[in-house]
Amino acid sequence: CATTMALVRQWLAQAQGRHKGLAVLTGAGVSAESGVPTFRDDSTGYWARFRPEDMASEAGYRRDPQHVWRWYEYRRELVRNVQPNAGHLALAHWAQRHPAGMTLITQNVDGLHQKAGSPDVLCLHGELLKNRWLNHRCAQCDLAHPAAGEPPYCPACGNLVRPAVVWFGESLPQGIWAEAEQAAQNCTLMLVVGTSGAVYPAAGLAQIARQAGARVVVINPRPTELDAMAHALLHGPSAELLPQLLC
Numbered sequence: 001c002a003t004t005m006a007l008v009r010q011w012l013a014q015a016q017g018r019h020k021g022l023a024v025l026t027g028a029g030v031s032a033e034s035g036v037p038t039f040r041d042d043s044t045g046y047w048a049r050f051r052p053e054d055m056a057s058e059a060g061y062r063r064d065p066q067h068v069w070r071w072y073e074y075r076r077e078l079v080r081n082v083q084p085n086a087g088h089l090a091l092a093h094w095a096q097r098h099p100a101g102m103t104l105i106t107q108n109v110d111g112l113h114q115k116a117g118s119p120d121v122l123c124l125h126g127e128l129l130k131n132r133w134l135n136h137r138c139a140q141c142d143l144a145h146p147a148a149g150e151p152p153y154c155p156a157c158g159n160l161v162r163p164a165v166v167w168f169g170e171s172l173p174q175g176i177w178a179e180a181e182q183a184a185q186n187c188t189l190m191l192v193v194g195t196s197g198a199v200y201p202a203a204g205l206a207q208i209a210r211q212a213g214a215r216v217v218v219i220n221p222r223p224t225e226l227d228a229m230a231h232a233l234l235h236g237p238s239a240e241l242l243p244q245l246l247c
């Protein structure tokens with residue numbers, strides 16, 4: 001509502017004057033209006049059709065690499081063909097107007113914040129368009145053998161290529177996590193945008209920020225697991241609300 005928006009704008013004005021005063025944690029919802037499915041939305045989320053333990057775990061990949069690889073190839077094709085929406089752009093423009101004013105932390109692997117022009121995005125869960133080796137590499141692992149519809153593999157040792165994303169049970173990239181934690185500790189305002197707040201340790205950044213004295217604002221069209229700890233809720237789609245807030 002209008003009064004909540006006015007209040008959050010005040011908090012934003014206070015954050016604006018401070019080095020990295022604003023921290024933004026985003027999730028799949030910020031890309032929904034670009035046409036990228038979320039994970040946990042009732043009928044449209046990926047987890048309504050797939051089991052996360054099959055598609056987003058190392059054990060699932062080892063059980064059926066072809067099935068998982070094809071899902072990632074499908075998602076890669078999808079994100080190559082979508083564009084950032086007004087929400088991504090509003091964040092990028094704000095950062096450009098306030099250099100060193102914002103830390104943008106995303107759980108998204110789709111690269112749309114970067115495509116919108118956001119600098120220094122902290123990607124907690126990796127990047128969909130990148131790969132890495134599943135096992136330790138042997139001396140010849142550089143020569144990945146391409147295989148249509150299947151993960152490329154090392155002809156010498158059989159090692160498989162895998163998407164460079166963070167699956168369940170895996171640690172987040174250490175340096176990136178450390179920077180995100182520090183940003184949460186030092187900001188005066190944290191916007192939590194388009195995430196269900198169900199996945200840890202990412203969701204815990206909101207608690208870290210709050211405990212360190214920051215205001216926490218959730219921006220989402222539906223209830224989230226972080227609503228109860230937030231100082232304010234802005235209900236609606238991020239491609240509408242972020243431009244209104246950050247213009």
Ligand code: BJW
Binds near residue numbers: 040200219
């Ligand atoms: C809109 C919108 C619009 C719609 N505008 N909004 C503490 C407690 C409990 C469990 C754990 C814990 N600590 C660790 C765990 C285990 C686990 C976990 O969190 N499990 C819970 C689910 C129960 N976490 C992990 O395993 C993490 N690793 C870890 O903890 O390492 C330490 C460790 C090591 C070894 C052993 C044990 C521990 C890793 C988590 C990795 C998550 N990976 C995924 C897949 C990435 C790759 C890929 O994309 O394929 O990351 S899962 C998936 O969920 C993806 C997302 O980044 C992540 C978060 O989802 P997000 O972004 O919130 O999306 P949704 O769909 O949930 O929500 C969308 C939201 O958008 C909704 O709210 C909508 O309303 C909203 N929306 N339209 C704005 N227009």
